[in-house]
Amino acid sequence: MxxxxxxxxxxxxxxxxxxxxxxxxYDLKRIVEGILKRPPEEQRLYKxxxxxxxxxxxxxxxxxxxxARPQAPATVGLAFRLSDDSFEQLRMEPFSTxxxxxxxxxxxxxxxxxNEQAVQ
Amino acid sequence: MxxxxxxxxxxxxxxxxxxxxxxxxxFIVKREHALVSGTIKAMLSGPGQIAENxxxxxxxxxxxxxxxxxxxxxxxxxxxHTNSSTEVPDFPVSPEISMxxxxxANFLDC
Numbered sequence: 199m200x201x202x203x204x205x206x207x208x209x210x211x212x213x214x215x216x217x218x219x220x221x222x223x224y225d226l227k228r229i230v231e232g233i234l235k236r237p238p239e240e241q242r243l244y245k246x247x248x249x250x251x252x253x254x255x256x257x258x259x260x261x262x263x264x265x266a267r268p269q270a271p272a273t274v275g276l277a278f279r280l281s282d283d284s285f286e287q288l289r290m291e292p293f294s295t296x297x298x299x300x301x302x303x304x305x306x307x308x309x310x311x312x313n314e315q316a317v318q
Numbered sequence: 319m320x321x322x323x324x325x326x327x328x329x330x331x332x333x334x335x336x337x338x339x340x341x342x343x344x345f346i347v348k349r350e351h352a353l354v355s356g357t358i359k360a361m362l363s364g365p366g367q368i369a370e371n372x373x374x375x376x377x378x379x380x381x382x383x384x385x386x387x388x389x390x391x392x393x394x395x396x397x398x399h400t401n402s403s404t405e406v407p408d409f410p411v412s413p414e415i416s417m418x419x420x421x422x423a424n425f426l427d428c
Binding site: 201205212214215216232233268270271291293296297298299303305 | 341344345351392407409410412
């Protein structure tokens with residue numbers, strides 16, 4: 199069974215975690231509960247803008263080890279219950295924008311390789 | 319890891335730690351992944367009463383969210399592929415962030 203790698207995002211919070219393709223949406227909510235202290239009943243999880251069902255597995259929702267890799271995790275949206283029966287709008291604050299590339303670094307016709315990894 | 323009881327960010331035994339970028343984005347990652355960074359490891363496990371030790375939160379005043387998110391992805395990637403015998407895919411780095419990523423990696427010692 200494959201691992202899927204996820205970023206669970208709400209507003210300015212991003213949780214990096216992994217799970218199996220067979221993990222259910224409800225199980226994922228339990229993981230979020232452990233971190234953010236909100237029970238599953240007060241959470242809604244989304245893939246893009248589609249609300250996910252508690253009983254579905256992540257694999258069934260479209261999170262596979264091809265689409266959810268460690269170096270490029272898939273994004274799961276999270277919204278909390280406000281009060282009574284209403285939930286907040288799904289909202290994820292975008293990350294900051296990188297500065298514009300200086301001209302010398304802009305890719306030429308043949309394209310430059312982005313091999314600037316600082317791997318020790 | 320599916321016993322359903324994931325510990326939160328409290329206490330020295332917590333499973334997760336929180337890394338905060340310069341623009342106040344909060345990134346929650348598994349503690350063992352964050353320890354890929356020598357700097358974070360030292361901050362979290364050094365002797366004495368370092369504040370980060372108690373709250374398991376570290377604020378990076380110079381690292382913006384678009385860089386810190388890549389750093390977190392790298393942690394997962396490294397932890398996954400270390401000691402792995404399967405072929406390791408490249409870690410993608412877009413040119414726009416490569417400079418800042420090098421600086422962050424240097425600071426974080428990873």
